[in-house]
Amino acid sequence: MVETNNILDIRNLHKDFYIKGQRREVLAGVDLTVKQGEIVAIVGASGCGKSTLLKLITTLEDITSGEILLDGDPVNGPSPKCSMIFQEARLFPWLSVKQNIEFVIPDSVPKAEKEKMVEHYVELVGLSEFMNAVPNQLSGGMQQRVSIARALATRPQLLLLDEPFGALDAFTRMNMQQELLRIWKEDNTTMVIVTHDIDEAIFLSNRVVVMGKNPGVVRSIVPVNLPFPRDRTDSAFLEIRGNIMREFLDS
Template identity: 55%
Template sequence: MGNETILSIKELKKDFRIGSETVHVIGGISFDVNKGEFISIIGESGCGKSTLLKMITALESVTAGEIRIDGKTVTRPDEKCTMIFQESRLLPWLSVEKNIAFTLPPDMSKEKKRELVKSHIELVGLSGFEKALPSQLSGGMQQRVSIARALATAPDLLLLDEPFGALDAFTRINLQDEILKIWQKQKTTMLLVTHDIDEAIYLSDRIIVLSAKPGKVKADIKVSLPRPRRRSDIEFLRIRRSVLLELFENGSQEDLEYYI
């Protein structure tokens, strides 16, 4: 652990050209992520939070500024960094175990692959479903497979792009606990993009609040509650209120009351 920086983002900007117009999606973001931290990025839609993750994985180009992973400027996907997408993105014609093995490095030995696949299927609680096809699994189970697939590659930095967004409330809460357990066990650095305030507070060490159009860091809120956290805790609710205040700065007090 320690305070070693794994991800460093400096004055990052992103413009999109839509027709003849230039849209400033991200307008100068800077923050650092330390090794082993769990960070959430929260913001209304259009604040460029998913674009930010795409830039970290080099799926999108950088307009200005810099992204460094372990001191190295990102120009193509970094081997230390992996992403879990909102959809599970499993190959529909491959079984659970083959899907997890699919993204493992080709030079890895067969035994090592088998071992990794087995241990990660256990880790996400899918033992017995090794031979199942994605279409035979529920949405939550599919997302578990994609989590196992990401973790099997042993990333130092795991990006999560609203991975629970499409799931029902029960499954979502289950998977949040699961991710938390994995994080506590493996100490993988996690960067989670979400629009769910409770999820952000429940999981993270720090919450970065982005403003929209163009996306800018509005607040960097430290969450130092002990885990496991309780969503009805007074301190939990206090942090919730301060996140809401940041998100709805311009909104009326009544709007805010509604959300609280």
């Protein structure tokens, strides 16, 4: 096997859905690699298959043809190397913040260590005071932080985020984007974030993957070589934004 530092390697990926017996091609030959420590954003109009792509990586959906390699190995069932964050926090409403995170840590981990991990990640997302609160007592943004802590607590090498801030208001969203960058710097987890917000994609990522639809393909990959933290009103930022916008308008 060739030694690479690619965490994720997607090769000629196809996915078809059948709706009332009619074949619908959702992904038509997607190729994408993600390097260790990178943040890659995937943008595209709804229906371009960007969420399906993440579902295929986590095996929530099955591949029609093609290959997904996670840290060099083909995916075959949900991998401990990758965690997924959904648009909704998807916490268990009957469990406290602490219990929600504990829930996903394998039972083979000793109790003392489990507790330490939970504490660490709750602190990382800034919710130490709310350890014993239940999800319904938290705001949407706080719930999503718990969901991030939960995802990180399994120590994945790859974090997949499916429109993670899409359900939050604009101010909370900006705040969460900054938080995510801070967490990324501290934890250094590779991230793939699906979004329909171009600003968000540029603000967060090293590369922006632009997808086209019918069928879903990677149209272009735009590198974002700007230092963090990024200024949304900076001219270089706006130029990249313009380039990506043009990709959409051209189609």
